Amino acid sequence: MDDKCLHVAMYPWFGMGHLTPYLCLANKLAAAGHKVSYFMPTKTIPRFGHFNLHPDLITFIPVTVPHVEGLPLGTETTANVPHPMHSHLMTAMDLTLPFIEATLRKIKPHFVLYDFPHWLPSVARPLGIKCIHYCVLRPAAVGYMSDYGRELVNDKWTEEELLKPPRGFPCSSIRLYPFECRGMVAAFNSEYGKGMLLAQRLSIAFTASDAIAFNTCVEMEGPYCEFLEKAFGRPLILGGPVLPEPPTTALEEGWASWLEGFKRKTVIYCSLGSEIVLEKDQFQELVLGLELTGLPFLAALKPPVGAMSVEEALPQGFEERNKGKGLVHGRWSPQVQILGHPSVGCFATHCGAGSMTEGMVSECQLVLIPYVGDQGMNARLMARDLKIGVEVGRGEEDGTLTKEAVCKAIKAVMDDSKFAKEVKENHSKLRAVLLREGLEDFYIGEFVKKLYGLLHGVGQ
Known part of the structure; x- marks a missing residue:
């Protein structure tokens, strides 16, 4: 492989709202000449094949999703099951750890991008692989939901705490309504995968990373990005807006x-x-x-x-x-x-x-x-x-x-x-x-520069 060509592995949560933006980023990285190994549930791969614009550089690695009691046979993504079953699907994803570790050891990427599998840094870092938490949510939302500067009782979220933003949050009109707080607190304090609360999973996933990445730009969310870099104490890497590719086929x-x-x-x-x-x-x-x-x-x-x-x-x-x-x-x-x-x-x-x-x-x-x-x-x-x-x-x-x-x-x-x-x-x-000409290319260029910097210990 060319010394200037990066090899990036990706393993996002099994939800369409996660799988799709990861592939969008993969296409942008491949367009810049970098190699991507994308872990994806086996039967889901055909749904995404035609969105792979660079099959010479983007390789889908099939993942067999283990069956877990409580899930219908053959379940692979959140599209297959109602929300109450998502925790079981998360358990299934966690059970893929041995396969992911063995494959990473074999393909030896420079980086692995992930979100919900909080355990990835623990298996990738000993292999010399840098770990990037690539978050598909908006920095404004992640900043508001962060526990930075909050006073949580026994690490548990409360509705009262979520009604207001954390200390240091940028001056903003972003607030949650009571019904939204109730739903979010219930989600944070519920099990998501065997033996782990959702809030714990997300906290570890962010703080165990070498850097955190978002598909946004400072032109839209600059103050929120600055807040997050301070809150998490990690380098923040912005991939730009990562816009949808122009349709290659006409509307039916x-x-x-x-x-x-x-x-x-x-x-x-x-x-x-x-x-x-x-x-x-x-x-x-x-x-x-x-x-x-x-x-x-x-x-x-x-x-x-x-x-x-x-x-x-x-x-x-x-x-x-x-x-x-x-x-x-x-x-x-x-x-x-x-x-x-x-x-x-x-x-x-x-x-x-x-x-x-x-x-x-x-x-x-x-x-x-x-x-x-x-x-x-x-x-x-x-x-x-x-x-x-x-x-x-x-x-x-x-x-x-x-x-x-x-x-x-x-x-x-x-x-x-x-x-x-x-x-x-x-x-x-x-x-x-x-849509300004050159904006996406600029951000992807900066994204890659920061990856090189992490690889060589610059700016950490």
Whole structure:
């Protein structure tokens, strides 16, 4: 191997929101001439094969996910099981340690990038491999959720503690609502993998690393990055926005022909990602809110709790009333291509990190409907700090969503008001920054420079 060519191994959590951004970074590194060995569940590899833009430099290493009691046979990713079973899947991932260690010993990469498998540094470092915690969450969210400067009782999180940011957190509008705090505290204090709380796992994963990496840029989250470098006492490496690759295929004829029946920038596209499953009443409030706008809409949603299909869960008479102007389906949809269609003018999103980036570089107005984890903080970063979208109002105590609130938020950015124009202008400015020629190349170049520095003991 060329002395200037780095060899980077990757082993992210078995969730689509983790696997995908790791592959995006792999493509950027490979485009710069570096080799990537990507550990991925065996049956999941075919789903990602066509996203590998550099098969000569990016190698998928199949991982057999052990069966764990409580998981359906053949489970490989979070897309296969509901959230309560994720802890069992984490246990299965932990059981791959011997295979990962043996393979790392064989392939001898310079670095391994990881997130949830907190044990990776303990097996990689004795082999002379540097360990980078590559976090798919936003620095703003990670900073708010950090235990730096907090007073935890017996290392346990409380709702009161999460209602306020940690000491030293940048001046910001980012805060959590009571219902979000309850959900987050329950998650942090619950077992995630056998014998380990989620908060403990994440703390070890961050602090055991040689450096921490994010796919963001100082132009968007500079103060939060500075805070994190101080909080974790580790070098911070920024990969830039790591934007989605331009689609290599056209939008399927079925989607394209349906969208072409509407005027430019009038269609609402609503998607809550691959894992959000709503209660039936909240599912119905959401789709009724889309209907209430009077605008055409396309919603990609999973069937709600207790329903076998999206169609059976729709409100009575909904399909008939919206025939020809509104479509709700439960299938996967090509989000980047849909957001790029001239008829689509609004993106209602759950604010997952990947969707957040795709929304920011689109020309669509952004409506934010966060549900779990970091999504609330992402929404406040976009709506309050950056002022590039509007968040749907919710019940602060119970998180209740109403059709009126959904409609109000969408109309706020889709009408001709001064507010809508200001949001659009702010979004356009940020989009121009993120798409600025040479920005991605600059950040990937700096990312690689910092890797070389770590390899040779510079700047540690």
